Amino acid sequence: MEIAICDDEAIIQEQIKTWVMQEQPNSSVTLYGTGDSLLAAQTQFDIIFLDIQMEGTNGIETAKILRERNGEPILIFITGIREYVFEAFDVAAFHYLLKPIEEQKFRQVFSRAMEEVGKRKGRQRDLVMIKTKRQNFTLEKSSISYIESRGKKVAIHTA
DSSP states (O other): OEEEEOOOOOHHHHHHHHHHHHTTTOOEEEEEEEEEHHHHOOOOOOOEEEESSOOOSSHHHHHHHHHHHSOOOOOEESSSSGGGGHHHHHHHHSSSSSOOOOOHHHHHHHHHHHHHHHHHHHHSSSSEEOOOOOEEEEGGGGGGEEEETTTTTTEEEEE
């Protein structure tokens, strides 16, 4: 899972990274200090933790640009200011965590975000339904190497 943490406070970055790695040790976590550096990375992330008040492009503007580029990442805002909550809805934020972040609340939100990533990835898989006389099954299109016609029968060769 590709995760970005974009916050101008190094302490918050490390705190969130620690919690993420405890919950999802195989994740790739990348840290950014500004929205501009996150945007410059041009990386596809599954989940982005995004501070709102930062130097340069703020978190709301960064989120708008991310949505224009590839509307899919799960955005979780982390901020000390409640007033931005309605603007967060405008960019389809998954959640809005207030600083100081409570560990239990973080774990709940992160768990739900991981479930949502799983659902989205499941929808993205292209599946083919195969029906035979004896059974039905599905295959991922990406696993099919080639299909061969043998008279009235078909052979599907997979990786």
